[in-house]
Amino acid sequence: MNEIEKSIWKLVLQIPRGRVSTYGDIASALGNIGYSRLVGKIMSTNPEPITVPCHRVVYSDGRVGWYLGLGHGSVTKIALLEKEGVDINEGRIVNFEKYRFKDFNLDA
């Protein structure tokens, strides 16, 4: 577990209920959009899916994306998001506001 991973988990934990963020957004928060792929890769190795709400991380175009090993457009992920108040229609998130990370220190 390196610093970047820890930072990612922290950021994801900051996302409040009913709000979502994107892989690219998290990458940007880390200081480099290029980390987007890495973010996804690390999500796939999510050590604690219970404590880390990785279901609140979606694609930038509104598609839900993956959740655990359930694959793309996972109904479980969609169900969780809807349950938290996120509007989803036809597998797409409707009128979603990306959560804006703030007061985040890279060396934290």
Next chain:
DNA sequence: CGATTGACCGCTA
């Protein structure tokens, strides 16, 4: 050490 691959993103056609 070079090539390939990923739960991605954004711009073009």
Next chain:
DNA sequence: TTAGCGGCCAATC
């Protein structure tokens, strides 16, 4: 609206 292409960084082969 969908498809294709290049670019990003790190891990793996």
